[in-house]
Amino acid sequence: MKKTAKISDRALKLISQKQIKPIPRWKFIMKNWGLWLVLIVCLAFFILGSSLSWFGLADNIIFPHFWLFTLAIFFVLSFLIFEKTKKAYRYQKRLVVFSLLILGLIIGGLLFKTGLANRLDRGFESGFPGYRHLVPMKLETWNNPSQGYLSGKITKVNQDNFELEDFTGKIWIITGTPIIKGRQKLTEGTEIKLIGTRTGESDFTVQEIRPWSGRKSQ
Amino acid sequence: MANPQNCHDLSDNQLVALSIQDSQYFYCLMKRYEDKLGRYVSRFTYLDNDDIADIVQDSFINAYQHLNDCDCDLKFSSWLYRIVHNQTINFLKKNKQSQKIRIEDGDDEFVDWLVADTNIEKETIKKHQNDHLKVLLEQLKPDYKEVLTLKFFEDKDYREISDILQKPMGTVATLISRAKIQFKEIYEKDSKNQ
Numbered sequence: 488m489k490k491t492a493k494i495s496d497r498a499l500k501l502i503s504q505k506q507i508k509p510i511p512r513w514k515f516i517m518k519n520w521g522l523w524l525v526l527i528v529c530l531a532f533f534i535l536g537s538s539l540s541w542f543g544l545a546d547n548i549i550f551p552h553f554w555l556f557t558l559a560i561f562f563v564l565s566f567l568i569f570e571k572t573k574k575a576y577r578y579q580k581r582l583v584v585f586s587l588l589i590l591g592l593i594i595g596g597l598l599f600k601t602g603l604a605n606r607l608d609r610g611f612e613s614g615f616p617g618y619r620h621l622v623p624m625k626l627e628t629w630n631n632p633s634q635g636y637l638s639g640k641i642t643k644v645n646q647d648n649f650e651l652e653d654f655t656g657k658i659w660i661i662t663g664t665p666i667i668k669g670r671q672k673l674t675e676g677t678e679i680k681l682i683g684t685r686t687g688e689s690d691f692t693v694q695e696i697r698p699w700s701g702r703k704s705q
Numbered sequence: 706m707a708n709p710q711n712c713h714d715l716s717d718n719q720l721v722a723l724s725i726q727d728s729q730y731f732y733c734l735m736k737r738y739e740d741k742l743g744r745y746v747s748r749f750t751y752l753d754n755d756d757i758a759d760i761v762q763d764s765f766i767n768a769y770q771h772l773n774d775c776d777c778d779l780k781f782s783s784w785l786y787r788i789v790h791n792q793t794i795n796f797l798k799k800n801k802q803s804q805k806i807r808i809e810d811g812d813d814e815f816v817d818w819l820v821a822d823t824n825i826e827k828e829t830i831k832k833h834q835n836d837h838l839k840v841l842l843e844q845l846k847p848d849y850k851e852v853l854t855l856k857f858f859e860d861k862d863y864r865e866i867s868d869i870l871q872k873p874m875g876t877v878a879t880l881i882s883r884a885k886i887q888f889k890e891i892y893e894k895d896s897k898n899q
Contacts, residue, residue: 495735576871
């Protein structure tokens, strides 16, 4: 190879002529840290999706479509970003996929078991007005007056109480001075859900009122 | 200023650290590897010497710019081979050329490997050397060709091949094993046709 013997001379000359310098170390460090930071964020969303999917599927309170979608998207993103890290090539892809799945499902499951998923769901409902539209609650959860949950449409507003027709058609007399969430107005025709105590055959004392964002077709 | 004559006692990693401050030390590293890398590229491409020299030169420039990103957990040579490998693959893709595997006289270890476990007589294989053997080896998948080049002609161990090709060690072992199986199939098919 005639030309090979001169490669080092040519390369050195080029480095010198074009004043090529090594890229500063901090740029690589930043890039590397940035990658890991994005990976951690994706893993956090993956675990969040997992825990709320557990909550929806196991406790049957919400329709977890949104969280299942979040789980899937951030699982794929976590995998793709992990594959970009320096040493990722040393691990079999199927091992990485399996480990990520196990990690997400176990940690997500633990968060669900400790009740954090439930609290997160309520927190999102309070904090994000459109959340309940994305993650609707299941009807049967809110049609259980003996357990303190009731939902339906306001049919009549009186001075001291109002009447509510639940989704089975039963009329309830609602009393109490509740906390009203989500700037809900109590007018005829409005669909709401209530947390409180059943006090009679058709009487319910309400402590909290929220907008109805659930599904009726069960 | 570094004198290449004084570089022999310095390890690759020492030279990398010094090269960041003074490109003359990088000259020592280039001197140390230019022949090996040129030979490596010539082993798995059809490129002429000028193209090979350009690939190695571009790889050196690329390596110099990325010295601060050099992964010193692995051998510097593996890191450098990886850069050359990627540069070569990019060049081949850009010019729509395929990989090859070059067999030369004296590549006995490679022939021994072909013979082992394949039930093919060594003398039979030797009869095929070199031209016909080359034709048969050309039919191997590109993945097999590159892993064989590194294993038998560059004398790299599994860890180094894994670091150069950026594949898990288990995959490297599988590729080598499958290369042998595929070669046997190609050889037997060829024998029947003759």
